[in-house]
Amino acid sequence: xxxxxxxxxxxxxxxxxxxxxxxxxxxxxxxxxxxxxxxxxxxxxxxxxxxxxxxxxxxxxxxxxxxxxxxxxxxxxxxxxxxxxxxxxxxxxxx
Numbered sequence: 001x002x003x004x005x006x007x008x009x010x011x012x013x014x015x016x017x018x019x020x021x022x023x024x025x026x027x028x029x030x031x032x033x034x035x036x037x038x039x040x041x042x043x044x045x046x047x048x049x050x051x052x053x054x055x056x057x058x059x060x061x062x063x064x065x066x067x068x069x070x071x072x073x074x075x076x077x078x079x080x081x082x083x084x085x086x087x088x089x090x091x092x093x094x095x
Contacts, residue, residue: 002052004044011035016062023062031055038095 008016015025018045024035033046033055042059046052 002049004052004056005042006042006044006056006059008042008059010040012063012065013040014028016059023053027058031052031058035059038094 015023016035018026022038027033028035031046031051031054033044033051034047035055036043036045044052044055044059046055
């Protein structure tokens with residue numbers, strides 16, 4: 001089992017979780033990881049070190065106010081790119 005622990009700003013926790021946990025679940029599904037969020041601490045657990053690392057990079061991007069765009073929900077690991085895009089564009093892409 002691989003585990004990463006990260007601290008993120010309080011104001012970014014809501015963005016990481018998403019509306020009713022949608023973003024958190026999407027990240028967990030696409031990376032085959034488990035995210036545990038307690039206040040400002042994020043714990044990432046996975047059986048695969050590469051998937052855990054990808055998840056860590058996504059969480060870091062969200063914490064730094066970068067936009068994470070999920071290109072394909074069907075890709076086995078996760079296709080993602082970091083862009084700085086308006087929120088409305090991001091919401092259209094991930095919904």
